[in-house]
Amino acid sequence: xxxxxxxxxxxxxxxxxxxxxxxxxxxxxxxxxxxxxxxxxxxxxxxxxxxxxxxxxxxxxxxxxxxxxxxxxxxxxxxxxxxxxxxxxxxxxxxxxxxxxxxxxxxxxxxxxxxxxxxxxxxxxxxxxxxxxxxxxxxxxxxxxxxxxxxxxxxxxxxxxxxxxxxxxxxxxxxxxxxxxxxxxxxxxxxxxxxxxxxxxxxxxxxxxxxxxxxxxxxxxxxxxxxxxxxxxxxxxxxxxxxxxxxxxxxxxxxxxxxxxxxxxxxxxxxxxxxxxxxxxxxxxxxxxxxxxxxxxxxxxxxxxxxxxxxxxxxxxxxxxxxxxxxxxxxxxxxxxxxxxxxxxxxxxxxxxxxxxxxxxxxxxxxxxxxxxxxxxxxxxxxxxxxxxxxxxxxxxxxxxxxxxxxxxxxxxxxxxxxxxxxxxxxxxxxxxxxx
Amino acid sequence: xxxxxxxxxxxxxxxxxxxxxxxxxxxxxxxxxxxxxxxxxxxxxxxxxxxxxxxxxxxxxxxxxxxxxxxxxxxxxxxxxxxxxxxxxxxxxxxxxxxxxxxxxxxxxxxxxxxxxxxxxxxxxxxxxxxxxxxxxxxxxxxxxxxxxxxxxxxxxxxxxxxxxxxxxxxxxxxxxxxxxxxxxxxxxxxxxxxxxxxxxxxxxxxxxxxxxxxxxxxxxxx
Numbered sequence: 134x135x136x137x138x139x140x141x142x143x144x145x146x147x148x149x150x151x152x153x154x155x156x157x158x159x160x161x162x163x164x165x166x167x168x169x170x171x172x173x174x175x176x177x178x179x180x181x182x183x184x185x186x187x188x189x190x191x192x193x194x195x196x197x198x199x200x201x202x203x204x205x206x207x208x209x210x211x212x213x214x215x216x217x218x219x220x221x222x223x224x225x226x227x228x229x230x231x232x233x234x235x236x237x238x239x240x241x242x243x244x245x246x247x248x249x250x251x252x253x254x255x256x257x258x259x260x261x262x263x264x265x266x267x268x269x270x271x272x273x274x275x276x277x278x279x280x281x282x283x284x285x286x287x288x289x290x291x292x293x294x295x296x297x298x299x300x301x302x303x304x305x306x307x308x309x310x311x312x313x314x315x316x317x318x319x320x321x322x323x324x325x326x327x328x329x330x331x332x333x334x335x336x337x338x339x340x341x342x343x344x345x346x347x348x349x350x351x352x353x354x355x356x357x358x359x360x361x362x363x364x365x366x367x368x369x370x371x372x373x374x375x376x377x378x379x380x381x382x383x384x385x386x387x388x389x390x391x392x393x394x395x396x397x398x399x400x401x402x403x404x405x406x407x408x409x410x411x412x413x414x415x416x417x418x419x420x421x422x423x424x425x426x427x428x429x430x431x432x433x434x435x436x437x438x439x440x441x442x443x444x445x446x447x448x449x450x451x452x453x454x455x456x457x458x459x460x461x462x463x464x465x466x467x468x469x470x471x472x473x474x475x476x477x478x479x480x481x482x483x484x485x486x487x488x489x490x491x492x493x494x495x496x497x498x499x500x501x502x503x504x505x506x507x508x509x510x511x512x513x514x515x516x517x518x519x520x521x522x523x524x525x526x527x528x529x530x531x532x533x534x535x536x537x538x539x540x541x542x543x544x545x546x547x548x549x550x551x552x553x554x555x556x557x558x559x560x561x562x563x564x565x566x567x568x569x
Numbered sequence: 570x571x572x573x574x575x576x577x578x579x580x581x582x583x584x585x586x587x588x589x590x591x592x593x594x595x596x597x598x599x600x601x602x603x604x605x606x607x608x609x610x611x612x613x614x615x616x617x618x619x620x621x622x623x624x625x626x627x628x629x630x631x632x633x634x635x636x637x638x639x640x641x642x643x644x645x646x647x648x649x650x651x652x653x654x655x656x657x658x659x660x661x662x663x664x665x666x667x668x669x670x671x672x673x674x675x676x677x678x679x680x681x682x683x684x685x686x687x688x689x690x691x692x693x694x695x696x697x698x699x700x701x702x703x704x705x706x707x708x709x710x711x712x713x714x715x716x717x718x719x720x721x722x723x724x725x726x727x728x729x730x731x732x733x734x735x736x737x738x739x740x741x742x743x744x745x746x747x748x749x750x751x752x753x754x755x756x757x758x759x760x761x762x763x764x765x766x767x768x769x770x771x772x773x774x775x776x777x778x779x780x781x782x783x784x785x786x787x788x789x790x791x792x
Contacts, residue, residue, distance in 0.1 A: 160605040161780045167602060168777035170770050171719060172646055173710035177639040182710075193713040212601065215765070252792060253633045255650070256774060257625060257781030411788065414611040421611075465615045465789025487635055489792035 135289070136372050137275030138282035142230035146274040150233060151226075153270035154207040163212060165263055166205045168256040169198050175260060178253035180492050181243045184512030187519070197250040200239040201263035203232060204270075233276060240267040241278050242506035245497035245513075247458040252489050261463075269373035277372050278503045285368040285377055292384070293332035293364040294502075302363040305335050306342075313343030316350055320392065321357035327394040328356055328428075329365040329385060329409075331402040333534040341401060341534060344561035345428055349398075351564050352435040356398075362388025365405035370412065371499030382413045389423055397423045398431050401555055403459030403497060403533045410464065427460050428557055429532045433469035436476075445563040448478035453526035455517075455540065455553070456491040457533030470532050470556055477559045478530070484520035492517045494531075496539020507546075514543035521551060532556045572746040579753040587760040594764020599772050614787045621786030622779045629778045632792070645704045649697040656694025657726065660687065660733070687737070695730040698723060718766050725762065729755045 139146065158166075175197040176182045182195040193199070206226045209216035219225060246261035254260070271277060277285065284294035291298045297305070303319070310317045318324070328349060334341040349356045362385040369378030389397055399406040410425040426434070435441040454474055461467045467488035474481050485491050495513025500506045517540070521529060529551055531537045537553045544551045570578075625632075633647065634640055640647055661667060665681030672679045682690075702723045705711045732752035739745050763769050785792075 158605060160602055160607050160776070163602040163605050164773055164776035164780055167598070168770055168773035170767055171711070171714040171716075172650070173708065173714050174633055174639060174643055174646055176710045177642050178636065183638075191709050193710040196710050196713065198714055212605070214597075251781060253636050253639055255630045255633055256770065257629050257778035259781055259784065411612045414613065415608075418609075418611040424613075462790065463788060467790070487792050489790065490636060 136272055136277045136282045136285045136374050136377060138277050138279040139275045142233050142274075142276065146276060147228050147230070147233060149274040150236075150270045150276075151207060151228060153273040154204050154266060155211050157266045157269065158208050158212060161259075162262065162266065163208060165258045165260075166201065166208050168258055169201075169205070170256060171198065172255065173198065175250035175254050175258075178250045180245075180247065180249070180495060180513040180516040181509050183492075183516040184495075184509075184514070187515050188512060194235075194239070195243050197244070197260040197264075198258075200244060200267065201260060203228070203236060204263055204267055233271070233274070236267055237271055237276055237278060240264050240271060241281065241503060242500065243509050245458065245493045245495065245500050246463075247493035247497060248462045249458075249490075249492065252462070265373050268371075269375075272372045272374050277374075278505065280503045280505075281368070281372055281499045284499075284502050285372045285374065288364065288366070288368045289377055289380055293335075294366060294368050295332040295336050297332040297335055297364065299360050299363065302335065302360065305339065306358060309335075309339045309343050309346075313340065313347075315343045315346040317342075317346045318357045320360055321355075323393050324355050324357035325394060326354050326356035326396045326398055326431075327359055327362060327389050327392060327423075328398040328400070329359065329362050329388075329405070330400045331366045331405055331534055332364055333366070333402065333538055334400055337538065338534050338555065340558055341555045344555065344558040345398075345400065347561040347564060348428075348432060348435075348441070348557060352431075352440045354435075354440070357392060357394070359388035359392055361391060362386075365400050365402055365409070367404055367408035367412075368499065370404050370408050371502075378408065378412060379416050382408060382416050385409065385413070386417055386420060390420070395423065397425045399425060399427050401428060401457075401532050401534050401537075401557060403457040403464070403535060406464050406466075407459045427464065427466050427469075427532075429460070429470050429473065430466050432473055432557070432560055436473070441560075441564075443473070443476040443560060443563045443567075445566045446477060446479045447559055447563045447566060448528065448530075449480070450528050451480045451482055451524065451526045452478045452528040452530055453482050453484045453521060453524050454491075455494065455529050455531045455536055456488060457531070457536050458491075458493050458497055460532060461491065462489050466532075470530075473556060473560065474530055477556070477563055482524035482526060484524045484526070492520055494533075494536040494539040495543060496535060501535060501539045501542070510539065511543050511546055514540070514547065517543075518547075518549065518551075528552045528554065530554055530556050530559065572744075572750060576746055576750040576753070579750050579757055583754070583757050584760075587757040591760045591763055595769060595772055598764060598769050599776075602773070602776060610787070612787065615789030616786045616791075618783040618786035622782035625778050625782030625785065626775060629774075629781070645700055649701045649704070652693045652697040653701060656690040656692075656697065657730075659690040660694060660730075663687075664690070664733075666737075691730060691734050691737075695727065695734065698727050698730065702727070722762070722766055722768050725755060725759050729759060
């Protein structure tokens with residue numbers, strides 16, 4: 134199960150990469166691979182390409198269509214008549230170790246699976262889907278970038294990519310409960326809702342966990358945390374390791390089943406929501422019978438049902454919204470944060486007319502943890518900044534802790550003074566101020 | 570070979586051969602992909618995948634237009650692509666000479682557009698094709714993505730458009746049949762070539778955009 138990060142790339146790795154790509158083809162993938170008309174419009178939608186462009190240089194190799202080209206060649210020589218003939222005549226794909234090194238850069242460093250290119254593509258090609266296959270093939274060949282492999286392995290061994298094991302989890306919850314004066318129930322049997330934080334929140338943004346607790350308590354639902362299901366993040370998705378994805382989801386499944394919950398509330402974490410809402414039902418088709426809501430979806434629903442109300446506008450300055458790609462553009466939660474933020478901010482200025490146009494933080498898909506990808510993350514942030522500056526906002530409201538972490542990091546590295554805040558924390562603040 | 574014999578050849582057996590290869594080839598390309606099958610998706614849909622798949626098939630090419638910054642950088646692609654497709658498809662089916670041919674093949678009454686509309690379609694298609702080809706040759710991203718296939722297809726289509734305009738406006742006396750036959754010969758070649766090239770993208774458009782729309786509907790994404 135351990136995800137490897139080999140230095141040397143030999144014939145065995147190349148063969149494994151090839152085999153994985155070959156067996157990952159189905160009708161949907163083949164349609165995407167065949168449909169590309171080489172127009173390159175996807176490049177203009179990619180935050181990394183855009184950032185590089187804004188900086189004054191053009192790197193055509195950042196074009197999303199190009200990132201799937203090796204996969205396309207493998208598809209052709211295995212599934213098309215002409216490709217097979219070419220292979221038979223000795224003109225098949227010849228993959229070198231350098232090609233795979235380039236694939237690592239293309240799939241892991243310069244793609245966050247943000248899906249913006251899909252929206253701009255006139256042929257509707259889901260490039261994140263194709264890049265995910267390349268990532269899976271590299272992981273299968275033992276070629277996951279080291280930083281990502283280490284974090285992924287740590288999540289399997291300890292229960293979280295930041296090494297949060299059960300004793301650490303319990304002590305952090307106790308600390309947060311005391312520090313922020315909030316009741317955080319753990320392992321409460323027959324609860325209706327299970328809230329699972331991410332370790333980023335737990336360790337780096339404890340106020341976010343406290344805020345979620347306050348909101349859940351205020352809404353009056355019967356909820357709990359779980360020691361077994363204590364980590365929402367799923368690094369298996371970043372590495373595209375099916376085994377790790379399944380293992381991390383199994384822990385959530387076990388925890389949720391033990392407590393008998395009906396709903397699982399995913400935290401402010403993009404891939405956590407993706408994995409629980411859209412991946413888990415396919416990993417455990419029989420057993421996964423929970424309704425999964427993102428915390429922002431939950432808040433919006435609670436407001437509409439009259440269980441929560443926000444009457445206090447806690448943001449006075451100009452504020453804009455940063456969308457988490459996996460919760461928003463790929464998860465369908467785009468209207469909810471806007472509706473909630475309109476209640477919280479006196480001067481909310483959306484930087485995009487169509488929410489799906491928003492730009493990624495640059496650190497999604499595991500890019501944040503890969504040190505060698507820092508250069509690209511910063512370039513991506515330059516694209517992102519153009520949106521903040523367009524509306525003149527220094528305060529940026531987010532609904533993903535990984536986004537906040539990535540944006541903060543890039544902002545500091547580039548000496549910017551943007552402030553990134555969690556929407557759930559703002560909701561909790563509004564509730565508290567109202568009560569006070 | 571006389572001009573009339575050449576005309577008869579390109580209008581008769583060669584056209585039949587081209588159409589035969591075209592239909593077989595396109596069917597093969599379509600079903601080759603469809604028959605690969607799909608894994609079952611057990612995740613409960615948030616929206617209506619069927620509706621979104623259909624909606625996307627109708628509107629997808631214009632979705633990119635809504636990205637202002639992309640449009641401003643790639644106006645040639647968007648405008649040129651739109652004008653080219655409009656011109657090329659309009660010419661293929663609605664020019665009086667072609668409408669007559671389609672009417673003969675299908676038996677359905679197909680009205681041809683007035684000559685002025687035909688001319689506009691032809692010049693916009695040829696002009697935008699030239700602009701797109703030059704752009705392809707100069708833009709660094711497109712240079713990376715472009716292979717021989719794209720240039721061959723563009724050359725072939727350009728030659729068809731040019732000879733078509735030439736035949737319509739012909740004032741060169743006795744070579745009319747030759748120029749018309751050349752136009753038809755090149756069109757036959759194009760029909761033959763489509764199943765072997767990226768020009769068959771129109772087949773995959775419905776699949777690719779359909780899948781993308783399906784996923785958007787499944788995830789409750791409206792755009």
